[in-house]
Amino acid sequence: MKAETNPVVVEAVIRLEEIQRNFGPVHALKGVSFSLFPGRALALVGESGCGKTTCARIIARLDRPTGGKLFFRGQELAARGIAKDEHLYRREVQMVFQDPFSSLNPAFTVSHHLSRPLQLHRQSGSRAELTEEIARVLASVGLEPELTTRKFPHELSGGQRQRVNIARALAVAPSVLVADEPTSMLDVSIRKDILDLLAKVKRENELAMLYITHDIATAAHVAEEIVVMFAGQMVEWGDTDTVLSDPRHPYTRLLLSAVPDGSRPFVTGGSARFLEQAEKIRSLSRPESAVIEQVGPNHFIRALGVSN
């Protein structure tokens, strides 16, 4: 990712350089490189199995890459870090999960979920200070502290639970937030609210955000930059508006053409052709290729590889 467009050079908080992840014979990630900057979000878009979740797990240190380098604030993270460093990293990178229910412990109240991260990472002293901090962080995600702290997860709605998840992630004051499909299990009418909350939280806390989704339409809502992935490779990436308005890679175009759009009803007789085209594009985009073309100031595509 180029930062030259900014006159002030801002250092990337997280930088991936040619990250590979193999699970035996399966190449889940084949040379992924991108950076996350403070106060900006990057959307990682692709179908299930494209590698986006693997990327997220590597950034969250829940998984280790089999190749390539991961940099945090310019320092390379070793494969097996020292415990103290790992603990510090834990504080800096937090995650918001997809399933709002299973990401909260059914046995404990909201208060417990928020006090633990605070107790582990902040030098917060008294009980009163802790309660105050919990109230502050709950308010920042749009929940009322008096009403929410004593509730158990099953007493909250899906949207409220997801807000608690975001609050928990924020409680440690991280510098990176990884949101893994944060709205796909929520009701449609509240998805936008949660996305708006994420955007707000990103701005207010200068967070470097990685937003993972299979719904490309939501990417524009949250992220300034976008990376489209397929079969473990980045196929097109750059400025979100540019990529969405002028897609160059055949797979991106396929993806965008498939997004439901009420103004383009299905025309009968098209299914065989669509199927054929989709298959062709997939087989064209699958082979590994190391050639990158720049098609704009912040717009890149991967040239189609040759299948063996």
Place this chain on the structure above:
Amino acid sequence: MNFGLRSLLNQKKALAGLLIVAVLWLMALFAPIVAPGEPGARVGRSHQPPSIEHVMGTTKMGRDVYRQLVWGARSSLSVGFATGIAITVLGTAIGLVAGYVGGRTDAMLDLATNAVLVVPNMPLLILLASFAGTVGPMTIMTIIALTSWPWGARMTRSQTMALRNRDFVTASKMIGEPAWRIIFVEILPNLTTLIGINLVGSIIYAIVAQTTLEYLGFGDPLKVSWGTMLYNAQNSSAIMVGAWWDIGVPALGIALTGLGLALLNFTFDEIANPQLRSGPALTRWFRLTRARNRELELGR
């Protein structure tokens, strides 16, 4: 998921079970008041049937069976419950660690679990007991606990493995919780129903195992317990001479304890699996559906 006592008490079965167990414990606790005197004292003629003086008759040695039941409850219940708790603690701890840590640790613990599981309990108990000679309650407790934990460990392990992959555990890891805290503070409370089932089953098993050992003569003949009562009754050929009360009463004690605990067990099952609940709503639904189906058949 309900964690309160309230949900337990809401079920009638639970209440009944709790009541039975409570009565038995109170009886044992207040033995000096409920059945005063020495249980081993000779108070009547041998093998007297139940009468007003001896409500449950007498043994061959002329001891009051009722008094023996009440005082014997102390040993049987306390050893049984203590052993049951020991089995559960052992099995849960091993299952939790194996399930959460995985890898080599899990493989080793799994091997140990399988080894102990494969060995037939009763013969092993008898073997160990015969080496130890006559055994006091502590020894019995240890022997039973060391041979019966695998069942609970297995269940706990699978449940832990299922929970380990849940997002809230990953989230705890991500905020930096140490492993021991995740196991014992975050995961453990989600296993309460399983532990409940485990505990109840273990207690029943322990009581029966202890009684069996004592019945076979491995108990302390000087101490009174339901098992030794059975042992003495057997040795005095109680059934052959028609003294049914001699065997029947201790058996009743064990059966009642088992009943109370089993009722409690159903409830844990129902809390853990709501589909087993047979609330009034479901019964109403079945009734209405049957009625409607009948109506529609006749209508044609």
Place this chain on the structure above:
Amino acid sequence: MSDNLLEIEKLNVDYLVDKGEFRAVKDVSFNIGRGEIFGLAGESGCGKSTIAYAITRLSKAPAWISGGSIRLDGQDLLRLPERELQRIRWKRVGMVFQSAMNSLNPLMRVEAQFHDVLHRHTGCSREQSRVRGEEMFRLVGIPPHRISDYPHQFSGGMRQRIVIAICLALRPELIIMDEPTTALDVVVQREILEQVVDLQRSYGFSVLFITHDLHLMAQLCQRIGVMLKGELVEVGDVRQVAQAPQHDYTRKLWNAIPKLPDNSRLTGVLA
């Protein structure tokens, strides 16, 4: 003989709870014409799936149909004895669920599962079932020789297509699809639905399509209904409901779903 294949009138479905009941579907009425694709939209818990199950009387306890009528070609399905209803299920009304791709028996080859369904309803032989199965595979775009494979050898999207193929094999007049593509990614979703549209045009069956994705509905359906908390708050032609929604909730639902920015004009790959 009216133009309507399915006429639902004042349908009420309750969920029996320990102290009384909870009305999940309140006085819902709508019609589906012959050869029409009708969409039912709403969020989780609004009752749309409850209606889907009620039509074929497959509602599981504690769901209880407490009132109304569901007429298929004039015949009230709620007044039929179970025997007659069994003749209607699959033969005249088919169903495809969200997790249908997981409802294929993993231990049976697909051709055996075709035979299972076809034999039950038409008594045909194994050879006939196989021929029919291969024909249906061709229709849904899967190579016919794969009919002797096991379900796990297909991807999720292909399994969903197989389920649709089995459903169509009996030439039903109405197919109820309850969120059939929600768990699939957007390209696969389009592949499947384009096929459904083509098949629908060739065979003339009606579709009740249930989803929460309004944009998808606008692409696919001719008429749609919007449900909120058990009530049908709006029903009508898709253009009208899209451009000039009458009810507040419909408007809210349209606006809530993030759309691609308008400038992403796609001449794209498949103009």
